[in-house]
Amino acid sequence: MKFRQYHRQDNLRINLAPLIDTVFLLLIFFMMTTTFDRQSQLNISLPEAKGEIVTKPEVVRIIIDARGRYSINDSDHSLIDSKLETLKRALEKEMVGKTTLPLLISADAQAPHQAVMKAMQAARDLGLEQLSFEAQHVPE
Numbered sequence: 826m827k828f829r830q831y832h833r834q835d836n837l838r839i840n841l842a843p844l845i846d847t848v849f850l851l852l853i854f855f856m857m858t859t860t861f862d863r864q865s866q867l868n869i870s871l872p873e874a875k876g877e878i879v880t881k882p883e884v885v886r887i888i889i890d891a892r893g894r895y896s897i898n899d900s901d902h903s904l905i906d907s908k909l910e911t912l913k914r915a916l917e918k919e920m921v922g923k924t925t926l927p928l929l930i931s932a933d934a935q936a937p938h939q940a941v942m943k944a945m946q947a948a949r950d951l952g953l954e955q956l957s958f959e960a961q962h963v964p965e
Contacts, residue, residue, distance in 0.1 A: 889932040893940035898902035
């Protein structure tokens with residue numbers, strides 16, 4: 826019996842066009858679905874304001890220093906700690922049930938944001954409605 830001999834082809838070719846198309850589709854897919862985190866830094870200097878200086882004779886003042894310590898109406902005597910409950914008790918003692926008194930928050934420019942937010946939360950919890958912030962007057 827005589828068998829046929831097949832000649833092998835040595836020049837096998839791989840078509841690269843579908844491979845390149847697939848790579849481009851994957852590249853486009855990842856480019857469209859990737860979220861980029863944009864971080865920006867704000868250069869702000871607080872607290873400064875222009876305008877007329879307003880003084881209110883009867884006001885409760887919360888003073889926040891650069892380290893986040895609180896004092897009420899007197900910058901010489903700070904509270905024992907910076908806890909919310911301590912701040913609320915000191916405000917209640919100073920206000921003596923007068924929730925109509927305006928509250929003035931005077932925070933240092935380097936004071937932590939959390940300290941200012943805690944003072945606002947204490948005012949909200951006590952039902953204070955008149956809240957304002959003190960800023961340093963910048964001459965024009």
